[in-house]
C-alpha cells in the first residue's frame with residue numbers, strides 16, 4: 001500500500017496548510033553533489049503549480065539553484081505529524097516585473113523582512129507525508145493532543161526565565 005498520495009496540483013488545502021505552518025525546509029544540490037537543506041519561513045503557495053519563497057539570507061540555496069535549479073521542499077505540521085513534500089524546479093528573481101509581483105504577494109502574506117530575491121518553484125510532484133506515529137491506528141486528534149502536550153511541557157529557557 002502506498003503511504004503517500006500523488007497529487008497533480010497545489011490545492012487550496014495545501015495552500016492553507018503552508019500558510020499556517022510558515023516554515024518549510026528547502027533542499028538543493030551543492031556543486032560537489034552533497035545536499036543543502038535550510039529552513040525557509042517565507043514559504044507560500046502562489047497558485048496551483050507554484051510555490052514562492054522569500055530569500056532574505058540564503059546565499060547557499062541561491063548559488064545552488066543558479067547552477068542547478070532542482071529542489072525539494074517539505075512542510076510538516078509538528079503537532080499532527082502530517083505534511084507534504086514538493087519536488088520542482090526553481091527560478092530566481094532579483095528585479096523586474098516578476099520580482100515585483102512575487103514581492104507584492106509575499107508582502108500580502110505578511111512578510112516584512114528585507115527580501116533580496118524571490119525563489120519561484122514550479123512543482124512537478126507533491127507527496128503527502130504521514131508519520132509512523134499513526135501506524136498503530138491513532139487518530140489525528142490523538143496525535144495532535146500528544147504532541148501539543150509534548151511541546152507544552154518543554155521548559156522555557158529563554159533569556160530572563
Ligand SMILES: Cc1cc2nc3c(=O)[nH]c(=O)nc-3n(C[C@H](O)[C@H](O)[C@H](O)COP(=O)(O)O)c2cc1C
Pocket residue numbers: 023036037038039040041042043054055056057058059060061062
Ligand atoms: C526558522 C527559520 C526560518 C528562516 N526563514 C528564512 C526565509 O524565509 N528566507 C531566508 O532567506 N532565510 C531564512 N532563514 C535563514 C536561513 O535558513 C539561514 O540563513 C540559512 O543558513 C541559509 O542557508 P543557505 O544559504 O544554505 O540557504 C530562516 C532561518 C530559520 C531558523
